[in-house]
Amino acid sequence: MDHIDTLELSWKHGASLVAELGPSDLATGTPCAGWDVKAVLNHLLGEAQMMTDVNNGLPSSSEHDDLVRDGSDLFAAWNSIAEENVTSWRRSGVEGDRTYFYGTFPAAACVVINLGEVLMHTWDVAKATGRPFTLDAELAAPVYALYTAIPLDEQRASGVFGPEVAVPPGAPISDRLLGLLGRTP
Numbered sequence: 001m002d003h004i005d006t007l008e009l010s011w012k013h014g015a016s017l018v019a020e021l022g023p024s025d026l027a028t029g030t031p032c033a034g035w036d037v038k039a040v041l042n043h044l045l046g047e048a049q050m051m052t053d054v055n056n057g058l059p060s061s062s063e064h065d066d067l068v069r070d071g072s073d074l075f076a077a078w079n080s081i082a083e084e085n086v087t088s089w090r091r092s093g094v095e096g097d098r099t100y101f102y103g104t105f106p107a108a109a110c111v112v113i114n115l116g117e118v119l120m121h122t123w124d125v126a127k128a129t130g131r132p133f134t135l136d137a138e139l140a141a142p143v144y145a146l147y148t149a150i151p152l153d154e155q156r157a158s159g160v161f162g163p164e165v166a167v168p169p170g171a172p173i174s175d176r177l178l179g180l181l182g183r184t185p
Contacts, residue, residue, distance in 0.1 A: 001138065003094065003108070003111045003112055003115060003142055004086065004089045004090055004094070004111060006115055006138070006139055006142060007085070007086055007089065007111060007114055007115045007118065008082075008086045009136075009139060010115055010118040010119050010122070010139050011078075011082035011085070011086065011118055012082075013122065013133075013136065013139070014078065014082075014118055014122035015075070015078055015079060015082070017122055017125060017126055017131055017133055018041075018074055018075055018078045018125075019075050020131060021037070021071065021074060021125070021129065022071065023070055023071040023072065025037050025071070025128075025129045026038035026041075026068065026070075026071050028128045028129055029128060030124045030125065030127070030128040031124050031127055031128065031183050031184075032121075032124055033159075033162070036128075037125055037128050037129065038068050038071070040121050040124050040125055040128075041067070041068045041074070041121070041125065042064060042066060042067055042068050043064070043121065044117055044118065044121040044122075045064075045067040045068070045077060045078070045081050046064025046065070046067060047064075047114075047117050048081050048082070048085045048114065048117065048118070049064065049067070049081060049084075049085075050064070050100065050101075051085060051088070051098070051100075051110065051114050052081075052084050052085045052088040054098050054099065054100060055088035055089060055091070055092040055098070056088055056091075056092070060099060060100040060101045061101065062101045062102075067081070085114065089111055089114070092107070093107070094107045094108045094110075094111050095107060095108075098110045109146060112142050112143055112145075112146045113146070115139065115142065115143055116143040116146070116147070116181075119135060119139055119140065119143060119177075120143075120177075120178075120181060120183070123135055123178070123183070124183075127183075134174070135174035135177065135178070136174070137172060137173050137174055140173050140174040140177045141173055143177055144173050144176060144177040144180065147177070147180055147181065148180065152164075152180075156182070161181050161182045162181070162182025162183070163182055164179060164180055164182060165178070165179040165182060165183060165184050165185075166179060167179035167185060171185070
């Protein structure tokens with residue numbers, strides 16, 4: 001499965017979780033320090049919109065609208081942003097570079113970053129709201145490969161990722177990914 005197909009599948013896995021969320025879930029704290037469910041979802045959806053914009057030749061912005069609002073249209077917003085995001089990757093492909101407000105990176109890495117945002121923050125929301133969600137090993141593998149290939153000290157220092165959580169070397173790749181990015185499996 002290519003990375004765009006993997007991204008599409010991650011959005012679909014997340015949709016089943018988002019369909020269960022209600023407005024009362026939005027203020028629940030998450031594993032992302034200082035962020036409630038609404039903040040995590042706004043971040044995830046905003047990052048996906050930004051990547052979509054860049055794929056479509058528009059400039060990157062660090063500003064995101066409140067895409068979650070009161071939560072009543074969250075499922076529709078999720079599906080719309082997911083479809084636009086995946087379509088933008090299919091149209092633009094994964095060649096060349098992408099420039100965001102935080103730097104320029106190879107497109108092939110950016111699609112995996114996009115995948116990681118969807119996977120990790122869907123897991124964060126599930127964990128926060130007590131809903132079952134399993135990170136699929138096939139979806140987690142490219143994200144783990146990317147983040148083990150680059151130094152994460154700067155991202156940890158800035159708070160993008162928490163300190164690494166030790167997991168046994170033989171643990172499933174999804175657990176190793178969670179630990180690598182500062183979450184307790």
